[in-house]
Amino acid sequence: MSESFDTHLQELRRGTVVLACLQLLRTPGYGYNLLEQLAAHGVLTDANTLYPLLRRLEKQGFLTSEWNTEDTRPRKFYVTSAEGMSLADTLSTEWHDLTRSIASVTDDPGTPEEN
Amino acid sequence: MATSLTERYISATITSLPPDAQDDVRAELEGSIADAMEARLDQGEEPTSAEREVLTELGDPAALAAGYADRPLHLLGPRYYLAWRQLLRTLLMIVPVCAVLAVALAQVIAGASIGAIIGQAIGVGVTATVHLVFWVTLVFVLLERAGADTGPGWDVDQLREPTSTGTGRADLIASLILAAAGVVALLWDHFIGFLRIDGESLSILNPGLWPWAMAGLLALIALEAVLAVMLSANGRWTVRLAVLNTVLAMLAMTLVLTLLGNGLLLNPDFLQTVFIDNGVEPDSMRVLGILTWFMLVGIPVWDILDGWLKTRRDALR
Structure with missing residues (x-):
């Protein structure tokens, strides 16, 4: 695929990782495990984007974290906070609105909706 | 194994992070890298190549550290660039010219030869320009890192009337x-x-x-x-x-x-x-x-x- 295609695809995907993380982490998860879950769901992201992102979301209060030392190795588990759930709901609503808008633009470009 | 690739990678990443975050990031990265290596070993990969692959995928430690510390990966971002450019333009139009004229005048009064006057004037002009660009840029880079305000934003009243060129x-x-x-x-x-x-x-x-x-x-x-x-x-x-x-x-x-x-x-x-x-x-x-x-x-x-x-x-x- 051409390079300019890639740039536009990246622009479109930016932000979807945040929403996917907030949704998946309604049940607690840790870095590598979350990376695999995202891949399984088809959300493409790199480890070096995801790990800093998790810490950033935690700092902003959308995730909380806890060290779990019962496993084979100590792992930092993240879980979506109440504020994070509210952000996830807002982002989801926006996502659906966008889907509808894009569908309307694609299916019937001639007659814009009247507001 | 004190200087294994993983150990070196983690050290390179956390060295530029705030001290209170270093241990936490180290522990988490150790776990994440070990998890990723384990997944590769389960698929029958060699331990040394698995380690290299995992670290290569994580990429430049400096970039990863910037992600952790939420630092920009540019010198001057779009929020500050325009203010920087405008200030620099204004100063560059005024300061080097004044410096060159002042030095030339001083040299003439001191009775310097024409060669010395031109040489000194050019030297001072170049030095003044370099200093100006360097210091102004440095101040803006620091401002951006400190997250300072850029002052009032643009508004339509700033649109310039076509400047009179003295023909009225x-x-x-x-x-x-x-x-x-x-x-x-x-x-x-x-x-x-x-x-x-x-x-x-x-x-x-x-x-x-x-x-x-x-x-x-x-x-x-x-x-x-x-x-x-x-x-x-x-x-x-x-x-x-x-x-x-x-x-x-x-x-x-x-x-x-x-x-x-x-x-x-x-x-x-x-x-x-x-x-x-x-x-x-x-x-x-x-x-x-x-x-x-x-x-x-x-x-x-x-x-x-x-x-x-x-x-x-x-x-x-």
Whole structure:
């Protein structure tokens, strides 16, 4: 695929990782495990984007974290906070609105909706 | 295994992080890398190649650290770039020129050779420019890192009116008044005199200028007035008018400087009475002479440049 295609695809995907993380982490998860879950769901992201992102979301209060030392190795588990759930709901609503808008633009470009 | 690749990778990543975050990031990264390696080993990969692959996928530790610390990966971002550019442009238009002129003037007064004057002036111009760019940029880079405000944002009132290029009625009247004042001053100096020493009038300009050199000066003033009228009638600067303006300025500069250089411009009695009799040293007289030269060269050069700049601006309108 051409390079300019890639740039536009990246622009479109930016932000979807945040929403996917907030949704998946309604049940607690840790870095590598979350990376695999995202891949399984088809959300493409790199480890070096995801790990800093998790810490950033935690700092902003959308995730909380806890060290779990019962496993084979100590792992930092993240879980979506109440504020994070509210952000996830807002982002989801926006996502659906966008889907509808894009569908309307694609299916019937001639007659814009009247507001 | 104290210096395993993983250990070195983690150290390189956390070294630039805030101290309180270092241990946490280290522990989490160790776990994440071990998890990723384990997944590869389960698929039958060699331990050494698995480690290399996992670390390669994580990429440059500096980039990862920037992600953790939420640091920008650019020198100057879009929030600050425009303010930086505008300030730098303004300063670059003013500071190097002033520095070069000041140094050139100082060198001339100190009696330096023409080579030394040019060399020093160029050196100072380059140094001033480099310093200016460096320090202004540094301040903005620090501002961005500190998250400082860039001041009030843009608003529509900042849109510039098309700048007047001096072809309006007010400019014409100003030019004509200035020309008239010049003529009156020249005549007054000769026939009445600005100075009265012991009841006798003393002209500033050399009385020997009359009639021919003085006729030339008056003619140049008249031509400047004509140029002002032509500009006003034309409504805009054109290449033809800029050439005319340049020729007039050069003529005036040549005439005045030739007269000054040959000691013919100023009244010798005036210099004697006002300066030398009052105890002004010859050295100081020399400095005064140089200052006069700079002024007499500077004003026409500025006038010529001004004409061409306005021509360009009008051509873009």
